Amino acid sequence: MSDFFHNGWSIFIAVATIGGIVGCLVLLLLASKRKVLADDNTTGHVWDEDLRELNNPLPRWWMGLFVLTIVFAGVYLAFYPGLGSYQGKLGWSQISQYEAEVEKARAQIEPIYAQFEAMDVEQLAANAQAMGIGERLFVNNCAQCHGSDARGSKGFPNLTDNDWLYGGSHEAIIETITNGRHGVMPPMAAAVGTSEDVRNVAHYVLSLSGSPHDSIAAQLGKAKFGVCAACHGADGKGNQALGAPNLTDKVWLHGWGEQAIISAITNGRDNQMPAHGDKLTAPQIRVLAAYVWGLSNRARGMESAQADAAR
Incomplete structure (x- = not known):
């Protein structure tokens, strides 16, 4: 990615910009000096036997405007950014304008x-x-x-x-x-134990808020809840100093139910405001x-x- 910010790109942009302006000026000068090759105001080019190219020069007012445009471009590039990293005589930038x-x-x-x-x-x-x-x-x-x-x-x-x-x-x-805020709950499945232990803890968490649950699984999961109590508290009411949710209030930020809780225990959570x-x-x-x-x-x-x- 750093290649796109190399000084060579700045030089390339400056050369391409100046080259384009000079090229337009040269093209205009060459066109203005083009000579008529025939007495009938044609260039001498003939196609399909009778199709002749007329030499109708541009109106002078149009050429004048073209020249003024080129002059304006030169003045603009002298005072404002446009030639690579050159900031212009006025030092204008979109950042300073925004600020x-x-x-x-x-x-x-x-x-x-x-x-x-x-x-x-x-x-x-x-x-x-x-x-x-x-x-x-x-x-x-x-x-x-x-x-x-x-x-x-x-x-x-x-x-x-x-x-x-x-x-x-x-x-x-x-x-x-x-x-x-950056709230992180680490994956805790390994600390809880087997997949059955994780399920039991999930049902114990459901029981804390009086949600429908398997009472036998909840009793088995209570002993394993100790690894969760470090953040959520022994009573499961959370800890605002850590941003640990209250598990007793039926407010489920990431979804309700056995599978949602198992997913949180197994995979953890990482939320950022x-x-x-x-x-x-x-x-x-x-x-x-x-x-x-x-x-x-x-x-x-x-x-x-x-x-x-x-x-």
Whole structure:
């Protein structure tokens, strides 16, 4: 892959660009000096006995425009990128242009977010303007995985059920959005034992949430659950510090049932949420986190708004 970034490619592009412009100019000059070879304004070429090629030169205005185009190309390439790695006299780049536009946009939206700085999460969740902005941020950055209704899908958490892998506080959600999350469950089948032991553990996990299960298999799997307890806890209620799911609440991120649990134990899981700290500003993330928090705590936000109105 590094061959495509070799300095030779830059030289090749520069030579090809200049060569093309010079070639057009030479072609134009040669065509303008072409002489008429016959008195009847023909070039002397005859086909099929009576078909003659006429020598009709280009209009001067057209040739003038052609020359101006070539001159414009030369001036443009002197000031802007176009000749390989040469950046041009003005030093313009699409990256600097993008960064300038981003900074301009940030300067325009700063006053909007400034009014939210003194609000806590409950006040933000009750503020219609803040939630309108948060919803747009969610649709543009989060809905691709969590869905436009934030209810998720298989492998993507539901953000409306108040069930959180890493904690549902405003601060925890801000950290999740800013830095992303990388949840890994290693394959544990070898540590559990035989395939029958894995099945028994699967039924014990089902029993923790009161789901339909084989009670005999669950009793046999309880002793083997110890290898899972290191992350999920002895009671199976998970560990938010590790992002280990609560196995007692009937919320199944990767599917429900014996086979789904056996697959998780045998193959493990590797889920990643990308970080958005380099894409969104801190005030944007704060409002977005309040919107996500409000999806499962809307009642608390409304109570806060009503209390403020009553004061």
